[in-house]
Structures are given as structure tokens and as C-alpha cells.
Amino acid sequence: MSGGANMEESGREDALKALDNLESVLLKGRPGADEAISDPEVHERYEKLRDQLKEAQRSLRELSAGRLSESIGSRGYTFGLLNNLQSNLLHLTWQAKQIASGDLTQRIDFLDEFSESFNKMTAALEENRRQLEERRAELEELNRSLKDEVEERRRAEERLAMANHKLKILSSVTRHDALNQLTVLQGYLELAEPMAEDAKLRRYMERMDVAADIIAELIDFGKKYEMLGTEGERWASLSGILAAMDPGPQVHDGCAGVEVLADPLLDKVFYNLYDNTLRHSGGASRVDVSNRLDGDDLLIVWQDDGQGVPESEKERIFERGVGKNTGLGLFLIKEILEISGIGIAERGTPGEGARFEMRVPAGRWRYSD
């Protein structure tokens, strides 16, 4: 009797020990220190269960670490679930690869919340891609029309350059021939003048002479105007230009050291101003050329002591064809200055002389040593 009680007692001990160890494997991942189970059958069953539990844990660890290639070794419900999990993870990995390779048509079914968010994401990606493609098509279209436009513009520029070239040749040839004929005309006038006995005829011939001079000036203007802006810009010293003025009314140079960045025709500006004073000032005796700062601009002032310009004329004198001679002098001045960003205006007091103010913006003037 007592032997049977002992057997029962030790069987219960074995069972509790097995359960303790299995609990330890479940919760801590390893059995306790004491695995000595006396009943061989219980011991064998315990070890089998322990190893399966550890195998399931190992598989779970592999899966949770993202290692999906190893096949789930054991069978049965629990391992079946692990197998399901592995299959799903492999499938998701495949789906992700498909997306990476640009296949956005795949959808995932029956994985509950996951399917929903995954399918939403794929649909959104697909929509984005569609929009991108649309945008790209638009850009391509735009690019095409821009290219066409550039090409059209290039052709237009070519045509313009060609026309310009022809025009230049035409005007140069015409000018050359006209000057020759003019020289012939002036020569014969000179020869004819002493023969003219009739006073009226002589007066007519003088007027012809004047007209011939004006024609020569007009031709000269054409030549200069054509050159304007074609040779780039350069720094020019005002004193250098003023020193070359013909003696007439005395020019007082108050611009020592001033240099201006402008078209090479800048000297013509001052020759023409001088010519203007000479012809139209009504007897000026001196000219003062001075400079002063106005903000960042440099103001260059041409002041004579002649009759000045009436208020009503101040604007008009710069127009083409206005003036007592060819009407081109002041027009050319304005054009030459404008191309270099320099403005000019007449601001003198009528009766006290003409005063031309030229405004040179910063960067276009400097003082040399």
C-alpha cells in the first residue's frame, strides 16, 4: 500500500516538474535546472513536447527576424499557423518586389487591415504614377512647342541678319556712289560760279552750294548712324575729346580725369554739341564743360553763353529733322548717348545760353588718376 502511495507521490512530482519546465520554456525560452524526471515514459513525452515548443519558438524567431526561406519543419496546428504566417510574409515580400519593379496592379485579399492599407497604398502609388505620366506628357508637349518656337526664332534671326547685311551693302554702295556724284556736282559748281554774271544766277548757285554741303552731311550722318552700336563700348577721356575741338568759342574743360564708358562715337557727341553752339547759339563766345555728382549718377554739363533755347523748343530739338540745318546733329547725339544708357536734356535759361545736361549712370563713369 505504502509502495503504491510512493509511486503516486513520485508520479505527481514528475508531472509537476515537467509542467514547471514547460512553463519555463514558454516564458523564458529555456527549461529550469532540474529536468530529472524518473518515469521514463513521462520523461520521453516531456522532452518531445519541450523540443517542439523550442522548435516553434525558433521558427517564430526566424520569421520575426525576416528570415523567410527556411521551411517550417514540423506539422500540426501550431506549426500550420507558423506556416501560414511564413506564406503570408513571403507573399507580402513578393508583392513589395512587384511594386519595386513598377507593377502596381497587384492587390492583397483577405488579410484584413493589412490588405486594406496595402491596397490603398498601391492604389495611391498608381494614381501618383498616372499623374506623373500626365505631367510628363504635358512637359514633353511644352518642350516640343518650345523647341519649335526657338527654331522659328532662329530662322527669323537668320532672315533678319540676312536683310541687315543686304541693307548695309546697299547703303554703303549707294553712299559711295552718291558721294562721287556729289563731288562731281560741287566741282562743276565751282567751275561755273566765276562764269555766272547774272546776280540772280549767282545767288541760286550759292544756294545750290549750301544744299550740296547739306547732302554731304546727310551722307556722313548715314555712315555714322550705321556704325552706332556695332563696335562695342570703350572708356573715353572727356578731356581728350575736348582738347581736339576747333578753335572758335573757347571751350573750358572742367572735366579733367573724367572717363565715360560709351560707344566709340562718343567724340561725335561733343563735336556735334560744339557744332551746334557754333551754328545756332547766336554768337556764343565761350563754352564751359563741367561735371558734378547727382546721387550715383554723374552729371556732365555743356553750357554756352549764347542766346539759349526757347522753352517751346527744348524737347523738339532732339527730334529728327528739327533744326536749322540738316536737323540731324542733336538727334544723332541723343541716339549715341541713349545706346549707352546716358540721357540728355536741355535745361538752360532762354536768353542766358544753352545748357545740355548729360546724366551718366553709375558704372559708366569713373575718375582716372
Added chain:
Amino acid sequence: MGSEERRYEFSWDLLGDLELGRPNLGPSVGLEVYRLMQYSMRDVLEQRLGTEGADRVFFDSGKLAGMKLFENVIKGCDDLSQFVSAVQNALKELGIGIFRVERSEPDMGSFVFSVFEDADCSGLPDIDHTVCTYDEGFIAGLMEAFTGEEYDVKEVDCWCTGDRTCRFAVERV
């Protein structure tokens, strides 16, 4: 059979007009009926032809079904993506199973597909062998119809072996 004229050569028309035929009961029958037919037929085939012979018949029938389903339901697919989507849809719509791809290497002609809730085996008692021989043939038929090449399909895991999902290794022959 020799020169005897065939009576049951398969054609899609044999499936009949489902809407006309069953105005009240509809086109579906219970899964147990499908299995009843499959496993009773399997029983008799095994008795007559042996296990291997019965399996061979099932595989070949599945293959014929797969090719016909492709021709009549799935039809033209330009690439693998379209094929997978179409098969997925067809198997879902027809209640055959949830088809998923685990791995694909088209260049090598090597794939692993899985079918969840397979009509043939899901819920069957655990036994020590795979049972979805018909599905093996079915997948082989789909693949051959799609690629024009012959494929070997082996069910490596099955509900019946306790795996809760059927997994098929698919290799080009």
C-alpha cells in the same frame, strides 16, 4: 476505345447555361458536394487503377481543367503580373481558393504559389500525405496555357499534412 467515337470529350459548353438551368437554386453547390464527388470518385479510381494511377488521372484532369479555364475565363495575359492578378481573381470569384505568389523567378521558370482555403483540402483531417493532386494539375495547366511551356507542379505543404496552407513548387520541365 480504339476507333470508337468519344462521348465525353471536354468542351466548355458541357458546363451548360448556368442561369437558364437553375433559376431558383443558382449556380453554386455546397463544398461538401464537391468533396463528396471528388473523394468517392477517388476511392473508385484507386480501387481500379491503384493509388498512383488514380493520382495520375486526377493530375491530368486538373491540368485539362486549368487549360480550359485559362482559355475560357482568364484569356489573354501580356505578362506575369496580369496573369497572377487574373488567376487570383478567377480563383476568388469561383471560390476555389485564395491564390498568392510567394516567390517568382520567371527567367528560371521557377515559382512558389500558395493557395489558402483550398477547396480540395482545407479543413480535412490531418493525414501524412498531401492530397491536392487535382490542384497540382490545375496549376500546371494554367501555367502551360499561359507560357506555352510544360511545368512540373508539386504540392510541398498541404492542409492535410497540418500546414494550414497548400504550397506548390512550380518548375519548368
